[in-house]
Amino acid sequence: MWIIRGPGAFASCRYLYASQRPSHRLYSTKSYDPLRILFCGSDEFSIASLKALHAYHLKQPGRIASIDVVCRPGKRVGRGLKKIREVPIKEIASSLSLPIHEIDTFTGWAPPVTANGPINLIIAVSFGLFVPPRILNAASYGGLNVHPSLLPDFRGPAPLHHTLLTGRTTTGVSLQTLHHKSFDHGKVLSQTPAPGFEIPNPDSYTVPELVDLVAPKGAQLLVDGIENGLFVPPVKDAGWRATAGTDELIHAPKIKPEDRHLNWTDRKLLDINRRTRVIGPLWSKALVPETPTDPQTSFKYKRVILTDMEEVEPPKGSDSFAVVPGLPFANAAYPVGPKKSRALYVFTSDGKALRINRMKVEGEQDAEGLRAAIKAHMFGDRSFQSAGADFTPFRNPLS
Numbered sequence: 001m002w003i004i005r006g007p008g009a010f011a012s013c014r015y016l017y018a019s020q021r022p023s024h025r026l027y028s029t030k031s032y033d034p035l036r037i038l039f040c041g042s043d044e045f046s047i048a049s050l051k052a053l054h055a056y057h058l059k060q061p062g063r064i065a066s067i068d069v070v071c072r073p074g075k076r077v078g079r080g081l082k083k084i085r086e087v088p089i090k091e092i093a094s095s096l097s098l099p100i101h102e103i104d105t106f107t108g109w110a111p112p113v114t115a116n117g118p119i120n121l122i123i124a125v126s127f128g129l130f131v132p133p134r135i136l137n138a139a140s141y142g143g144l145n146v147h148p149s150l151l152p153d154f155r156g157p158a159p160l161h162h163t164l165l166t167g168r169t170t171t172g173v174s175l176q177t178l179h180h181k182s183f184d185h186g187k188v189l190s191q192t193p194a195p196g197f198e199i200p201n202p203d204s205y206t207v208p209e210l211v212d213l214v215a216p217k218g219a220q221l222l223v224d225g226i227e228n229g230l231f232v233p234p235v236k237d238a239g240w241r242a243t244a245g246t247d248e249l250i251h252a253p254k255i256k257p258e259d260r261h262l263n264w265t266d267r268k269l270l271d272i273n274r275r276t277r278v279i280g281p282l283w284s285k286a287l288v289p290e291t292p293t294d295p296q297t298s299f300k301y302k303r304v305i306l307t308d309m310e311e312v313e314p315p316k317g318s319d320s321f322a323v324v325p326g327l328p329f330a331n332a333a334y335p336v337g338p339k340k341s342r343a344l345y346v347f348t349s350d351g352k353a354l355r356i357n358r359m360k361v362e363g364e365q366d367a368e369g370l371r372a373a374i375k376a377h378m379f380g381d382r383s384f385q386s387a388g389a390d391f392t393p394f395r396n397p398l399s
Contacts, residue, residue: 143178188239264326
């Protein structure tokens with residue numbers, strides 16, 4: 001038992017706690033040549049690792065001789081594509097006075113030869129391009145990657161999104177070698193100890209908040225791996241999650257537009273809220289007339305982006321709408337007109353009521369939900385009364 005007395009006791013306790021290195025830092029340090037690193041990155045997660053590497057380079061120039069940065073070229077955006085949006089890491093690399101190489105493909109491209117010799121370690125963190133075997137084989141120490149999950153759990157390009165979408169309450173980071181054929185199939189050299197670290201407020205956490213949580217931990221894992229020479233052959237597999245985890249392993253594919261498509265018959269309120277929080281406003285399709293002024297008109301579907309929804313108590317008498325998830329209705333008689341007490345509602349598959357505060361109909365500007373529906377002529381031509389209240393539904397459920 002440790003017994004510490006005196007005015008410096010608290011500080012001493014903090015020092016003793018801080019000096020206890022986690023299990024992934026207990027490796028004996030391997031010797032290696034000064035590293036000439038080619039760092040491939042893009043976003044805030046990779047920026048944290050680059051800054052940590054650069055700080056270690058300044059502190060230990062005998063360990064890291066140089067760092068060159070590879071990033072994707074900026075993309076033209078905005079009206080007329082007149083503006084160029086640079087990847088965030090470019091500005092940081094420039095501020096650190098590091099050499100920058102902008103490439104959109106490794107085809108026909110060779111790593112630079114530094115003043116101290118050729119590149120001998122590739123590090124790719126949240127980069128997006130696959131580093132080919134030609135590049136890895138040319139580096140005597142191969143390649144490393146920092147991944148924001150406990151691999152092989154959430155293997156894939158969007159681990160942070162899927163961690164939140166599945167409602168996980170813990171997560172971690174992994175340091176792995178770069179595989180010669182596939183993303184995220186390298187050997188795990190170091191990993192957050194079991195069971196991982198907690199995600200604060202997992203029911204309200206956003207992806208940027210999760211990035212802020214995991215990025216410094218991933219950066220520290222990388223620096224520790226460099227310090228201990230974990231990349232020096234023969235490398236040792238130190239991953240525990242594949243065999244010791246209790247949850248099912250999940251793949252984390254790229255988030256696509258279809259992931260925002262709201263299938264009302266399958267989605268419960270919890271999942272709708274998670275998806276909106278993690279990947280942004282969801283969309284469905286609504287039936288609208290081709291030509292609203294013609295009573296014999298044909299109909300077509302338009303995309304509806306639900307930009308603002310919230311759970312509310314259902315309007316009195318509207319319980320019958322719960323049997324048709326995704327059928328929006330207004331608490332008003334036909335023809336529906338906007339009034340202060342009127343709004344647009346819809347039920348989820350688990351019988352929860354949502355008020356659609358705002359939505360964007362295809363071809364129109366984002367607007368208050370009821371007004372947008374009226375303008376697009378989405379309501380049917382009849383209303384009904386229940387429990388003394390009038391309701392008018394859409395022609396069809398959102399699809």
